[in-house]
Amino acid sequence: MPSKKVLIILSDAHSFPLKKTSGPDAGKVVDQPSGFFLQELAKPLQKILDAGHEVTFASPQGQKPTPDPNSESLLAYAGNFYERRRENDLIERMKRENGFASPRPFKSISDEELTSFAAVFIPGGHAPLRDLGADAELGRILRYFHAENKPTAVICHGPYALLSTKMAGDGTFAYKGYEITSWSDVEEKMMETMWGGEVEKVESALRNEGAIMVEGVKEKFGGTTLHRELVSAGNPLAADALGDRFVKMISV
Template sequence: MSQGKVLIVLSDADSFSVEKADGNIKEEETGFFMTELATPLESILDAGYDVEFASPNGQTPNIDPLSKSLLAYMGNYFTKKKDEQMIEKMRIESNLYAPRPFREVTDAQLDSFSGIFIPGGHAPLTDLGADPDLGRILLHFHKQRKPTAVVCHGPYALLSTQVAPGSTGFAYKGYKITSWSDQEEGLIETMKGGRIEKVESALRDAGADMQTGTAKKMGGITVDREVVSGANPFAVKGLGTQFVQMLNSGVEAKN
């Protein structure tokens, strides 16, 4: 018997922008980061929850190519294989490859979801931070204090609450949140040779109380009210476990 249902938000984007020194914009391939979806998803499913996927326009999501490399798994072939099998299982058994457009997820239907989860990869930078319908969806979970899990670049999606219909501003002002850090993005900028939008700075500028430090980068998570957040792929196991605990409790977790 199902314990409830979780909405998983994905980006439609298969690229993100890198601004070169000469002002030109180069698009780099991206998508969702495989382990950032697969590992928390395993915890959600094992706990007996059903899942449904949604994205801005319902397009088939792309997998970030870097996230499919053994390098991303620190050489752990078996963990990589396990995550690949989870994604394939979802392709067959769920609507992962045909997500519902945000506009089709009505306010009434949102009542049927116990929580919401947004994985990372650079894709959210392209189309999640300024999507009014996603802002509407997130405001539902925020106002109802339903568990909300975000990891890596996923927290960038929280900015969409600023452009939701009837919004009075950033819904998570004052929340303690952890995301992919400016320092970590700086390393990617060096690799790509250009400027990339910064999740940490964008959230801080909007009013979030950003949590950083070595412990967060090495897998520590941050919990504040209904939101659990993590900085990078090292956080995915702990994030999934905490999210399920929050779902099971039916109320917001305490710091």
């Protein structure tokens, strides 16, 4: 299969807003550390590279990406030290070979250059809640892939970035009526209990804009949802399946 170019969208944020509901900061909005979720980036990325494709990383301002601390814990890998090391090694290689440490600012990617990309991928982690959902330049980029029916993959909190399409073009949500799976409200409420605060809900935000949210047992345990050019998934358990389905879409 001939090599194709895949654009990978990252957040510049190192935290996201958490409205505290308990403790000494109750009523205040605090910065909760976050970034990209390691497994949700590394697993699809490895499959894209194994298929022989070229990747380009981009973010709002081109700042150095930060991993979500929770995603680097051994708990997140169910104690599998070797898997965690492999995925950290992959990111280190991307820093050396693919400009991961200094992504392309969205504005630097012209409409003409966008035509050279075959697909786009947005990993999760809570960071997209901070800076991707309302980014007009990202909205322009995603509207291109949508209009051209080019493979688009999103996972966990990554689907929140789709809301950026409201900031570009005619101001409408480009994925209205699409079936989408994301990190669910139920899963987020579990995190809220742990953090003692409230978080913007990806599932509700997309549903409120007209997306048809697909959530259930299958999606909680590694299932993916495909609608037209968009493949989506809800959590790290689906990262491998998302990568496989995305690579197949690229090869068509």
